[in-house]
Amino acid sequence: MAIIVNLDVMLAKRKMSSLELAEKIGITPANLSVLKTNKGKAIRFSTLDAICNALDCTPGDILEYKK
């Protein structure tokens, strides 16, 4: 897929662990791992909103389009 999830980059920038983020946004670490490893098929607006809120960033910082 051409959409890349740069969640690990943002997590490193904010010095936050995956487990901490999962707890903050209320999803399981397994689901967050699916998202981080680009195995996910879709992302809910509510999840994106929670991630952006927790990491203090915009969707563009997390999602990237590569041709």
Next chain:
Amino acid sequence: MKILGKKSLSSAIEKGLVVLLILGIFITISVGMWIILDWEKWMGFFLTKTIFIAYLSSLPVLIMVVEFIKIFQNLKNEKAFDKQNLKFLKVSYIASFTICAIYLINTFILLLDTKWIDTFIVYPMLMAIIAIVFFFFGIGLIVLTEIYKKAIQFKEENELTI
């Protein structure tokens, strides 16, 4: 009434199919033995060719029953949208079309036997009806397989939506 899971309709159907499979294997072997032992009697019978060809259809029928047992086992274990079921359905529709082909051949063999055709026109008609039934059953299974494939895709998509 419970459809999926243990002590459900699927479980009862699975048990019924196992009994049917055992009966089917027993009948297939018995008829085979009967034909071999009474070979001379069979050779003089005008329906010998058609009975031999119809006998061949027992193999795809048994394969189909085995596949349905596997499907109902999965339904019993609440694995309704399992990718394995697609394989089982595919084998089932191939078996169904094989039976259809066997009975079509049988119909033509009976129609070509002009010696008996006037007296026993009901036999080719019966064979043709069986062929048609299995043809449409096969088509139905193909449609079901496609619907199942879509359902599995939707399930996977739903599971991977975070």
